[in-house]
Amino acid sequence: MFCPLLAIGILVADNNVTSLGREAQGIGWAVIYAAVGGIIGIVLVLGASFFLPHLINRLTPDIDEEKEIARGNLAVAQYFGRVVSASILGVSIVVAAAILGGIIAALL
Numbered sequence: 001m002f003c004p005l006l007a008i009g010i011l012v013a014d015n016n017v018t019s020l021g022r023e024a025q026g027i028g029w030a031v032i033y034a035a036v037g038g039i040i041g042i043v044l045v046l047g048a049s050f051f052l053p054h055l056i057n058r059l060t061p062d063i064d065e066e067k068e069i070a071r072g073n074l075a076v077a078q079y080f081g082r083v084v085s086a087s088i089l090g091v092s093i094v095v096a097a098a099i100l101g102g103i104i105a106a107l108l
Helices: 002-015 017-059 065-071 074-107
Strands: none
Touching: 017 065, 017 074, 065 074
């Protein structure tokens, strides 16, 4: 069963040599989009991980999270960690969707 399909695939590819070049070019663009999107994603996630703790400190001016965590206040530590990690996870999901969209656009 596999051999007839392979023979048909070879005949189609042999007749459409220019189409094969176009597909290879699309794959090349997909690799470029993925690499550039990955680099931009890394920069965005690192920026979010540095920016979000400062944002939370500004949004809660009455609570000094760093002092509370140093004193051993587990509630503040868990809240702070969950908010920051959820925000970073959200940014990561958006970046992954953008990379996947770029790859799909390059392959079509």
